[in-house]
Amino acid sequence: MRGQQIAEVRLTPVLISDPPLLNVQGVHQPYTPRLVVEIVTAEGTTGVGETYGDTKYLELARPYARAVVGHDIADLNGLFTLVNKIGVADSRVDHSVDVGGLRGVQSADKLRLSVVSAFEVACLDALGKSRGVPVHTLLGGKVRDAVEYSAYLFYRWAEHPGGAGEKDTWGAALDPAGIVEQARRFVREHGFTSFKLKGGVFPPEQEVAAIRALADAFPGHPLRLDPNGGWTPETSLGVAAELADVLEYLEDPAPGTAAMAEVSRGTGVPLATNMCVTTFPEIRQAFLTDAVQVVLSDHHYWGGLRNTRELAAICRVFGVGLSMHSNTHMGISLAAMTHVAATVPNLDYACDSHYPWGTEDVITARHVFRDGRLDVCDAPGLGVELDPAALARLHRRWLDDDGTLRDRDDAAAMRRAPEHATWTSPVLPRW
Numbered sequence: 021m022r023g024q025q026i027a028e029v030r031l032t033p034v035l036i037s038d039p040p041l042l043n044v045q046g047v048h049q050p051y052t053p054r055l056v057v058e059i060v061t062a063e064g065t066t067g068v069g070e071t072y073g074d075t076k077y078l079e080l081a082r083p084y085a086r087a088v089v090g091h092d093i094a095d096l097n098g099l100f101t102l103v104n105k106i107g108v109a110d111s112r113v114d115h116s117v118d119v120g121g122l123r124g125v126q127s128a129d130k131l132r133l134s135v136v137s138a139f140e141v142a143c144l145d146a147l148g149k150s151r152g153v154p155v156h157t158l159l160g161g162k163v164r165d166a167v168e169y170s171a172y173l174f175y176r177w178a179e180h181p182g183g184a185g186e187k188d189t190w191g192a193a194l195d196p197a198g199i200v201e202q203a204r205r206f207v208r209e210h211g212f213t214s215f216k217l218k219g220g221v222f223p224p225e226q227e228v229a230a231i232r233a234l235a236d237a238f239p240g241h242p243l244r245l246d247p248n249g250g251w252t253p254e255t256s257l258g259v260a261a262e263l264a265d266v267l268e269y270l271e272d273p274a275p276g277t278a279a280m281a282e283v284s285r286g287t288g289v290p291l292a293t294n295m296c297v298t299t300f301p302e303i304r305q306a307f308l309t310d311a312v313q314v315v316l317s318d319h320h321y322w323g324g325l326r327n328t329r330e331l332a333a334i335c336r337v338f339g340v341g342l343s344m345h346s347n348t349h350m351g352i353s354l355a356a357m358t359h360v361a362a363t364v365p366n367l368d369y370a371c372d373s374h375y376p377w378g379t380e381d382v383i384t385a386r387h388v389f390r391d392g393r394l395d396v397c398d399a400p401g402l403g404v405e406l407d408p409a410a411l412a413r414l415h416r417r418w419l420d421d422d423g424t425l426r427d428r429d430d431a432a433a434m435r436r437a438p439e440h441a442t443w444t445s446p447v448l449p450r451w
């Protein structure tokens with residue numbers, strides 16, 4: 021159908037505000053790069069997608085945007101054939117954990133998948149709009165009417181070094197009492213009933229104390245701790261033993277599949293990952309060695325919504341649980357996450373989302389969590405509308421940036437604090 025062919029692609033990199041959230045690598049920058057992809061069909065339907073906006077993704081997205089012109093939006097498999105023709109510079113491929121994202125290896129394929137995912141989502145959005153059906157229908161239909169998210173708790177500073185970026189009213193959270201207070205606000209404002217604490221920031225005993233404080237404040241609620249590979253297997257086993265009675269799962273306690281398998285052999289606490297299983301080729305070793313019991317999917321780097329469902333099917337076969345990972349993102353991605361999560365029967369855990377930390381968006385109406393859940397939208401496509409003025413404003417910020425913030429680097433952001441002027445991302449495991 022000619023009308024379904026892609027006539028134009030608009031790529032708009034933006035910088036969105038991000039609070040000073042701490043992790044094992046450092047601290048979030050005041051603004052995070054994201055890329056908005058708009059696909060316009062010959063008949064004039066527009067679909068939107070969102071992905072990482074760092075330079076390494078833009079470098080691929082630009083030639084890819086030219087390559088997909090003339091492509092039929094319904095030919096979703098063909099999007100992958102086309103992206104495989106885009107070369108990736110060797111310098112972009114890195115088998116260590118990247119300094120900002122904490123998302124495991126960066127293979128050429130994974131970079132390509134992170135780009136194609138936004139185009140796949142945009143095509144699904146356009147296809148849904150042109151057929152008058154929601155994206156979840158195009159994925160086979162929803163199996164639930166609401167998707168549950170967990171409160172994503174972070175140690176954080178009150179503000180960015182030098183007062184940079186946007187101000188917020190959260191204040192600092194650097195000890196168990198601060199984390200409990202943060203959790204209470206998340207509950208008040210969004211109704212979350214499960215909690216994840218981003219760890220790897222302080223020595224493990226302090227983070228164990230924070231989880232204990234959460235368990236006391238919210239008895240019986242699911243709790244997770246994620247130090248992003250910050251601990252040795254021995255330390256991980258110590259933490260697992262201390263928190264076995266309250267943890268729903270322990271996320272990436274130790275770096276790499278072999279270390280995770282070692283931890284797994286010594287504890288009954290389920291281990292989750294968004295670091296050692298982030299691509300299809302990594303699944304085999306991890307599952308065969310029982311290194312992980314839960315995979316945190318992320319449609320951005322797994323290559324879109326249909327690949328997420330393929331991952332879910334593999335997890336189902338192996339009896340491995342599925343949850344959802346999140347980096348800083350906007351409402352287009354949250355809509356995409358919710359549509360795919362609605363269609364996966366074995367999405368057994370509340371999904372992660374940074375969204376409640378965000379204050380800026382490119383959609384006209386921000387998503388609202390009720391009782392920690394998002395209703396699954398039945399409007400055509402993703403069910404979100406792009407706000408051109410907001411998009412232009414956030415793009416302006418990207419244009420005005422001298423390049424410092426266009427590539428996420430949590431270690432560099434940390435060095436901007438005078439007391440951490442010599443900070444480098446720690447060699448993992450740190451403790």
Ligand SMILES: O=C([O-])C(=O)C[C@H](O)[C@@H](O)C(=O)[O-]
Nearest residue numbers: 043121122123294346347348
């Ligand atoms: O391990 C995880 O869950 C993440 O990678 C989520 C985010 O990257 C988080 O760690 C962050 O943004 O600091």
Ligand SMILES: [Mg+2]
Nearest residue numbers: 246271272294
């Ligand atoms: Mg994680």
